[in-house]
Amino acid sequence: MCGIVGVFDLAGKREFSRELISRMNETQFHRGPDEGGIHIEPGVGFGHRRLSIIDLSSGQQPLFNEDGSVVVTYNGEIYNFPELSEELKACGHQFKTHCDTEVIVHAWEEWGEACVERFRGMFAFAIWDRNQQTLFLARDRLGIKPLFYSALPDGSFAFSSELKALKTLENLPREIDPTSIEDYFTFGYVPEPKTIFKGVCKLRPGYTLLIKHGSSVIEPKEYWDIPFTPVNYTSEENLKAELIERMRDAVDVRMVAEVPLGAFLSGGVxxxxxxxxxxxxxxxxxxxxxxxxDVKQFNETEFAKQVADQYKTDHFEGLVGSDDFDLLDTLADLYDEPYADSSAIPTYRVCQLAKKQVTVALSGDGGDENFAGYRRYRWHMNEEKLRAAIPLSVRKPIFGLLGKLYPKADWAPRVFRAKTTFQGLARSSVEAYLHTVSLLSEEQRDQLFSDKLKTALKGYQSIEVFNEYVAKAPTQDPLSLIQYLDMKTYLVGDILTKVDRASMAHALEVRVPLLDHKFIEWVSGLPSNLKLKGQEGKYALKKSLEPYLPNDVLYRAKMGFGVPLAKWFRGPLKEKVNESLLGDTIRQSGLFNMEFIEQVIKQHQSGARDYSVIIWTLLMFNAFLERELDITA
Incomplete structure (x- = not known):
């Protein structure tokens, strides 16, 4: 895996300095410690950091076509590059290397913008075509690899794999976007295409961006979406056999590497x-x-060991202590913008452990989104039955009132948290799902935000993120729709961001077979009742895997990566919470209602309420603020 950077003069032919490109490039050294490369010509500059995986002796980047008129800087893996290479050679293209990078430049020459439709893999890349005076950026279909960009005030355009590279640019617009603050405290991350800064964007998954020299038009273009086209099958047995075959194929193409390769094994399905x-x-x-x-309810290693023993793997285990909170500052540096998923801590540690044994690791990310494995899908569909039976005009006043009157019971199992259920039933289906996934509820955000921030928001609410995707969704099936929303927001903004930054921090490449686009195109078309059957999520996947995995692994309750935040904030991190959240940085930002923050801390530390999620989300936002010199909203 690698890191890419670049600058482009939108109108002129200025010479970008080598020092500028090098400074941007070196901020991403961790993404590619093996080699670095820079290419500069009038009006454009590319940089690249390389983690060598395939064709170790060549494949250095930036890489050129035969006559040097097309150059690419690229992060990712094109798994079908051998087949594409042969096809392109038959068209007359000459190859100097045996790596997947060179396929991109020749594919661009042969197919232009449509080249991305031929690639099977994970990628973010930029191409400069001197003859066409064109800059072309692309990101893979699911957003496994990141790509940030900004049109700068001086008429130049810059891009990078991580925001930290753009932050080295003195003229980067760094005004904080108030709508991104609303989104962050809703989702726990800033969803695509926004970033925390008004003047910086992420290229959405499945999009390209073509910029002609002399044009200031920057309009990303979608080239792929999840189809949800119904799958035809003759029997459930045949479907299970096909599922395994398709999954095996997705794994197989990801096992090509000239360096040690392994897998994460959590003990989950x-x-x-x-x-x-x-x-x-x-x-x-x-x-x-x-x-x-070292906390039993979070420990899945006994199930991982069952699978390791069954397949006689070369198995390694590490232990994360319940007091492993030394990574707080590291996480803020790693993510560059506010990011509130606390499972980033164990994810960082598992990548650290894996790197001691391998350079490439396969992971199971994407299975929950593909096959409806999250518990919240069951909750949503159970509520959906009631929403379908009772009109919103009746539900809203009745359940809205009950939601206000019923006491909040953070300590109780969800089945007994009637307040949350009542609040969900008082909303439309999409509003209810947003309420389910929100870290801070709409009411809590209203209490937290200052009058200054509310004025800056101009009525904006995070439901607009969901509404935009609902308007273009290729399905109206209730379960498929929320899977689609998760794949467009949570999967890319939270899960894949977490894995990319944690793995790249250790120069580890992570490949995700369950996010193979061919596999997803097929799985998306499976009937919803084969994904969530009754109260059993991942039904088709689990039934297909019964000959391959122990029953305990397939049918036990999902655990996930958890950390004991509530305990930390009442114990070893109590003083840090007080110093950070009641200190000058967050107070002087003018973004928050300090009385509400004081109330949250007091009630949590007394044990009266569990406000660990709010506190963690605020801590990570404060850590971001402390790294920013220009705090504006």
Whole structure:
């Protein structure tokens, strides 16, 4: 895996300095410690940091076509590059290397913007075509690899794999976007295409961006979306066999590497499925890595060990202590903008452990979104039955009142948290799902935000993020719709961002077979009742895997990566919470109601309420603010 940077003069032919490109490039050294490369010509400059995976002796970047008129800087893996290479050679293109990077420049020459439709893999890249005076940027279909960009006030355009590279530019617009603050405290991240800064964007997954020299038009263009086209099948048995075959194929193409390769093994269904497929595809033992916790309810290593023993893997385990909170400052540096998923801590540790054994690791990310594995899907569909039976005009006043009157019970199992259910039933389906996934409820955000921030928001609310995707969704099936929303927001903004930054911090490449676009195109078309059957999520996947995995792994309750935040904030991090959230940085920002923050801290530390999510979200935002010199909203 790699890091890319670049600058482009939209109108003129200015010479960008080597020092500028090098400074941007070196901020991403961790993404590619093996080699670095820079290309500069009038009006454009590219930089690249390389983590060598395939064709170790060549494939240095930026990389050119035969006559040097087309140059690419690229981060990712094109898994079908051998087939594309042969096709392009038959068209007359000459190759100097055996790496996937060179396929991109020749594919651009042959197919232009449509080249991305031929690529099977994960990627973010930029191409400069001197003859056409064109800059072309692309991001893979699911957003596995990141790509940031900004049109700068001086008439130049800059891009990078991580925001930190753009932040080295003195003229980068760094005014904080108030709508991104609203989104962050709703979702726990800033969803695509926005960033925390008004003047910086992320290229959305499945989009390209073509900029002609002399034009200031910057309009990303979508080239792929999840189809949800119904799948035809003759029997459930045949469908299960096809599912396994398609998953095995998605794993197989991701096992090509000239460096040590292994897999994350959490003990859950998805990672265990990947390991089971890998074990069938290679003779030598699979390298597997697992992270355990010293708090039993978070520890899945016994289930990981079952799978490791069954497939005789070369298994390694590490332990994360319940006091492993030393990464707070590291996380803020890693993510560059506010990011509030606390499972970033164990994810960082499992990548750290994996890197000691391998350079490439396969993961099971995407299984929950593909096959409706999250518990919230069950809750939503159960509520959906009531929403379908009672008109919103009746539900809203009745359940709205009950939601206000019913006491909040953070301590109780969800089935007994009637307040949350009542609030969901008082909303439309999409509004209810946003309420379910929100870190801070609409009411809590209203209490937290200052009058100054509310004025700056001009009535904006995060439901607009969902509404935009609902308007273009290729499905209206209730379950498929919320899966679609998650794939467009949570998967890319939270899960894939977390894995990319944590893995790249250790120069580890992570590949995600369950996010193979061919696999997703097929799985998206499966009937909803084969994904969520009754109260059983991932039904088709689990039934298909019964010959391959222990029953305990397939049908036990989902655990996930958890950390004991509530305990930390009442114990070892109590003083840090007080110093950070009641200190000068957050107070002087003018963004928040300090009385509400004081109330949250007091009630949490007394044990009266569990406000750990609010406190963590504020802590990570404060850590971001402390790294910013120009705080404006």
């Amino acid at each position: 998805d990672s265990s499925a990947i390991v089971a497929m890998m074990a069938q595809l290679q003779e030598k033992p699979v390298h597997t890595c697992a992270i355990g916790f």
